[in-house]
Amino acid sequence: MQLMEEKIIAEGQVLPGGILKVGSFLNQMIDTAFLKEMSEEIARLYADCGVSKILTIESSGISIATAVGMQMGVPVVFAKKHKTSNVDGAVYSTSVHSFTHNTDYTVVVSSDYLLAGDNVLLVDDFLANGKALLGLIDLAEQAGASVSGAAVAIEKGFQGGGDKLRAQGVRVESLAIIDSMTDTDVTFRP
C-alpha cells in the first residue's frame, strides 16, 4: 500500500533500539481518515474469503480491527491479555512470548464468541516476530475455527515473523513491510 509507506516516511520516527514511532496516526493518536483507507484496503484484500469474524489482541490492535470489522460488516472479537492463566469462565487460552517485555503472557478469548465454523481474519497493528499472531491462530484452532489469514498495518520484515508465517502457509497481508531501518532511514520491501 503506497499510501502507508508515504505515511510512515512523512510522520514516522525511528527511535533507538529499532522502534518505529507512529504515534501520530496509529498508536497514541488515530488518524481516522487514514484508518478508513487502511480498512478499505484490508477489506478489499480479503473480500472473497467468507470472513465471519475479525480476531485481534488487545489493546493496540483494537482500532484497526474495529475499522476493518465495520468495513467488512462482521463482528470483532478481542483476545485479552492476562497475567495469570487463572481465568474465569469457559475460555480458550494460549501463551505468547513478548520480546519487548521479555516475558510470557496468557491470552484468552471466551468460547462464547469464537466458534467452530467461524472463519476468522486476524488483524493487528504491528507484525514483528509473529508470536501474537501465532497465539491467535492457536486460539482459533482450539475453537475449531478456520483462519483466512492475517492483515497488519506495518510489518517489520527484518524481524522475520511474517515470512515464517508465510512459510507455514498462513496468508499474511501487510500494508507496508519494512526491510530495514537506520536512525535516519526506512527501507521498504519492493
Add this chain to the structure above:
Amino acid sequence: MQLMEEKIIAEGQVLPGGILKVGSFLNQMIDTAFLKEMSEEIARLYADCGVSKILTIESSGISIATAVGMQMGVPVVFAKKHKTSNVDGAVYSTSVHSFTHNTDYTVVVSSDYLLAGDNVLLVDDFLANGKALLGLIDLAEQAGASVSGAAVAIEKGFQGGGDKLRAQGVRVESLAIIDSMTDTDVTFRP
C-alpha cells in the same frame, strides 16, 4: 437511545456484584453494525459543537471512540494507563481511582497530541463513578483544551458519577442510563 436499551435487555446479563455483562456486543465482541449506530447517534448529539478530537482511555473505550472519530471525521487520542508515574517524554498525567480494582493508576497522554485550542469530546464505553472521565477532563485542562462534553454507551446511573459531572456543568450524554439492576431485571431512567 431506545436501541441501546433494547440491546441491553436482549443480550445483557446481570452478574453478582452489580456487574452488567455486555460481552456479546460491547466488550469481548463488538457488534460492528450496532457500533455504527451508536457512533451515528453520538455524532448527531455533538454535531454542532466544533469537536476537534475524541479523547478516550485505553482499552475498553477504544472501539467506540474509534467509531465516533471515524463518524465525526476527527482524530482519536488515547490516554494510556501506567502503573507508575515515571513516563518518558512530554506528557500530561493524572491519577484515577479504580473502584473495581481498589487502586489508583496513572493515566498519561502525550502533549504532542492534545493541544491548547483543541475542543475534545470524551468517549467511553461505561460511566459508573465518573473517575475516568474526571481524569480525562484534568488532562484536557492541563493541555489548555476545551471539553465539549462526554458521550458514553452505558451509564450506571445508580452509581452517581454521571449526575455529579452534570452538576459540575459537564455535558454528559449516555446512550442508556441504568437506574437500577437486580439479578433478573434492569430498569432504565425514563
